[in-house]
Amino acid sequence: MAILNNLLLFTSTFQLLLLLRVSSESSQTAGDVSQFPTKFLELAKSPDVFDWMMRIRRKIHENPELGYEEFETSKLIRSELDLIGVKYRYPVAVTGVIGYIGTGEPPFVALRADMDALVMQEAVEWEHKSKVAGKMHACGHDGHVAMLLGAAKLLQQHRHVLQGTVVLIFQPAEEGLAGAKKMIEEGALKHVEAIFGIHFTNRVPLGKASSRPGSMLAGSGFFEAVITGKGGHAAIPQHTVDPVIAASSVVLSLQHLVSRETDPLDSKVVTVSKVNGGNAFNVIPDSVTIGGTLRAFTSFSQLEQRVKEVITKQATVHRCNASVNLTPNGKEPLPPTVNDVGLYKQFKNMVGDLLSEESFMEASPIMGGEDFSYFAEVIPGHFAFLGMQDETKSYASAHSSLYRVNEDALPYGAAIHASMAVQYLKDKASRGSEPPKGFHDEL
Template identity: 40%
Template sequence: MINETIKKAIQDNSDEMIDIRRKLHSEPELSWEEYNTSEFVYNYLTGLGIDCWKAEPTGVIGTFKGGNSGKTVALRADMDALSVHELNEDLPFRSAQAGKMHACGHDAHTAMLLAAAKALVAVKEQLPGSVRFIFQPAEEVATGAKAMVSQGAVDGVDDVFGIHIWSQMPTHKVACRPGPSFASADIFKVHFKGQGGHGAMPQDCIDAAIIASSFVMNVQSVVSRTIDPQQPAVVTVGKMTVGTRFNVIAENAELEGTVRCFDPDIRDHIEKQLKIYAEHTAAVYGGTAHVEYIRGTQAVINGAESAELVQQVAVEAFGEGSVYDEKPTMGGEDFSFYLDEVPGSFALVGSGNAGKDTEWAHHHGKFNIDEDAMATGAELYAQYAWAYLTK
């Protein structure tokens, strides 16, 4: 199942792959602003002889046909950075853009998939089928994958595979469970309206701060008292804006939060309950409520056949101990939109190494990766494509 030419190509080009990652890390671009990154990717792929086209405004899609006819497998990497200020002051390739940082590993994903593309080109004539390379913008705002799908990224594709570097797992470990992997990730906004007035005369007012506070305290019972405790779900209020002055009773309060779960029926239930709780809480105090519920990513549900193939590839490429049993995360990933269209799976590749200080949480200003993990990720991309097409 493992192609030794691919393995050697990844090893031979690992220094170049790391150089690319460091270049991208020092030049981060936010969601829908990945113009320089996508231009670099496009030029690199075309330099390998891979036919490419640009998705609007900043995506890149490449495809090559192997020496014989067969199925088509797609490999996906995301390219965008975050509006996070980098705190790795001593890093030689730290972000050159204040307030922008690759704090989630997308620089590594892009470099790994470019290395995988180069390795697969080396065995192109032996491949029965085609490989599609998807370099996606705007994963961090959960809109990039849907845009890529609408522009034909997975048209004609039989299977899709993606990877995320994971600082919570030891370097070189690979996790890919069949079933739920990442949760659906939604946003809700609640506007409470009361009646403002003088802080010394509460009897003449309806305090929106009290309404909002009561909602925040009580809404957790949606999870704890209306959902089966064996079904994971999270409701988090992350932002609350209320009031204008210390001696003025607030007329308006704005809340924003997120909902995470794996089951679509529970997702529907929570959306309904948030509206009920908000409206009834406001009514108790004489105010009103308006709830906006914005559906973000779907849950990432790995197909059993694909996930099992990932595990087989990992064992044969990296050894029996390489497969790691990482539990599903309540984090969100818009890779789900590809899985809505075609079968596939999404793997995690560990990059956590205490000795290299790379165990910081994703989205933290100190986030960094153990670059030794990149060879594992790049080879997993390429060997998965080889295994899928030749199995």
């Protein structure tokens, strides 16, 4: 009887200890999640992560690659993902890479970084200046890649607390070649329920982030038109069909699309920035080429159509012909970037927890365009700006030959990426998340 009592006592004690251990582990996991994002920021600022991100950023900066040519950049990304044990898919959209961290189960949330450079000659003299003539990272994409890799490292180290799957999207060809659109076509957003993107800005102080709900960035596009007449001697214009006069009329008429056809409370831009025609003082040319850009938060496709109509019909008034290309040099138009209101609120709260409530700044709409907009058209998306301005230094705006990245901003970007992913998955799990339709059929 004593042996039986001892056995029952042992069994009860073992079960109790097992329950306590499970309870303790659950509490620890919940505690780990609740300690984010502060923990991520501390880790991102540690030399192990910060110095690593700087090395990556500088290596990419020294070897800039244009859209769909980011082969070495992509190779570097894959090698770093291999070292930290993150699984990935490659190639996607020629050079793109998609990494996966977490359970492999829903919900799925994506973090995106662009990785292409610009056709510009770097004017900043420093140790890690671009080694490729006529190409430079003048928009911070090298830093964007480094920050997302930093976030990957943080998330991989804490993958046991992820309540779903984080998708890392390293995107090629953001600068006018619709890399995001091509990645979507090749399945980058499969099962993904929300996506977040971050971009450096010199308009916000270091250590602060900026965003807004709804329209964040304008839709943007380009146009190029060839206006053709009949050239001849400038002294006898009656024997010509002058494309210069037609082009002049077109340029003036295009300005009316904003001044007379647009609601003053709805910002739009139509700018003619290129006019080429003729090479002699006394010769009327056969044709004139004009080109420019258009921006709009609403009715973007309608504005494109009106640009085309004005050019062709004004040319006809002056007895000329006109052909209009709305995708010159393969530059596809970008839709407006619109932030999901719910994701905006989550982001704002997360920044307050990570940094402070004062570290979040409400952004004003910007007429610049971003092909993150393609992602945000398909699923809820949120795009934010990360401050890097320092009162003691001057940082040039994007697309300047004097552009520099303030590397002190890298830890903030990595921590924001990682914290937003964890917070989204946590909130999603607390509300309950149904697997995407057909998800288990594909496993």
